[in-house]
Amino acid sequence: MSYKIRLLKDRLSANIFLELSLFSILTVVLIGYGLYYKSSPILQQDTLWHLLSSTEWKPFKNEFGFFSYIIGSLAVTGIAIIIALPLSLLCAIYIAEYAPHRIRQILVPLIDLLSGIPPVVYGVWGVLTIVPYIGDHIAPHFVDYSSGYCALAGGIVLAVMVFPLIVSILLEVFDTVPKELKEASLSLGATEWETTRKVVLKKSVPGIIAATVLGISRAIGETLAVLMVCGNLPMIPHSLFDSVYPLPALIANNYGDMMSIPMYESALMLSALILFVIIFIFNAISRLILYRIENRS
Amino acid sequence: MTFESPHIRVKDLNVHIGGNHILKNINIDIPDKKLTSFIGPSGCGKTTLLKTFNRLLDRNKDVQIDGQVLVDGENIYGKDIEVTSMRQKMGLLSQRPFPLPMSIYDNIAYGPRLHGTTKKKELDVLVEHYLTATGLWDEVKDRLNGSAARLSIGQQQRLCLARGLAVEPEIILGDEPTSALDPISTQKIEELFLQLKDKYTLVLVTHILRQARRLSDYIAFLYMGEIIEFGPTEDILLRPKEKLTQEYVKGYIS
């Protein structure tokens, strides 16, 4: 009797896990379909290419060009990765290859903690420190005027936000490099740094790419913190100190307002769909690379 | 058993890892240009002892090493020792081959490049020389720029040996270097070891008694972190004095 119950439980739980995973896959598919469905009106009105490449954003005149927003998103994301990647690499190399065990045990949870801080806190921090610092001390050296609410501020705040993510992936990647491989290099008379550079980093190139791509997809979707420091003006930035208006901020700022304009909701849904597709593809690529790394012998 | 001028002399070596006493009062002389084998049951400390010779052991956490290891009379745990140049003197073959993540050519050229040989012509000569010395040249000469990972395991191990020889070591440490190999590859590695005895001091960890017998001049029997007996091959395998050694070579303990 009790055996049968155990068997039943076993079967049930196996099924529950299957159903739960199917459910989560289904959710992704449904979101994708929902976004497509909602954005189809505007796709019937204009070609996708026109929507993506036009800078005209005049909802009242029924013109929806996403180009400035896309550039805004790419700009802050690009700046964020350019800042975050070298720092994350150095930090991860230090922790994985040099730090004494005790220091590693302190640093790793601290870095994990960073990724748990709510975005709004980073946003406030950006507004209180980064924005005024750029406006008062950095921008004056380069441009006539900048409020400090600009692409650079967004990039810096984002860099700080993706840093812990990239570091923790890099640490996992470096840990998959076999100890014996490092010992082989060391026993040939290489120093620790030569070994790190020529063997560990080389072996980790796919993982570094994966971490970067994952960082990009995290950065490109980040909304609140960026929205608070970017200035949110839909224009093509000419310097780091111009305001930008990334896609997620566009959606967050406007959804729910101005819904009386016929195509407005559809346009916002299209920008959500664009983000969704970009993030989905980037995530898939990096997961695939990481999966490959973990399974190589 | 001691030698007048051993290549490696271990004096009162004690190793603790994470509070466990792994190597206990090790004293041993490794003779110059001979092959010395460490035998003993798995977990007795053979690998650990070998790794104290090129200071790879102290890279691990919670390792405490007391005592001395003298290489050519110099204590490698002394203050002014240059660890990298000391390690360069010792080639290492591990249990499984670990080719570096680069081409066959670059695997061999890796060490010489680090130590200042950068001219393509000189490197070409070195690569051919050491691949020939390990019997690989004919097998790989058409794919020198191919990835080393695509070689068979046996070829990889010979590549690792060639790579080690290319930095002109004086000592070669082998940690069960044939344990992952098929019989034919094993035989090739064994033949190479026999050839290398003229020029190098070899230290071989093995748990295969017949291999120890075929290759070694001297054998040390380790048990639970202690050297129980050390002597010429025949004495240890055929006329062991200690009871534990007798039991081990007869196969009662393993």
Ligand SMILES: Nc1ncnc2c1ncn2[C@@H]1O[C@H](COP(=O)(O)OP(=O)(O)O)[C@@H](O)[C@H]1O
């Ligand atoms: N890095 C380590 N951490 C903890 N224990 C270790 C470590 N390395 C070796 N040991 C322990 O030291 C003992 C000897 O190991 P080892 O030298 O690998 O034995 P052998 O090579 O003779 O099989 C074993 O009991 C092993 O568990």
Ligand SMILES: [Mg+2]
């Ligand atoms: Mg071992």
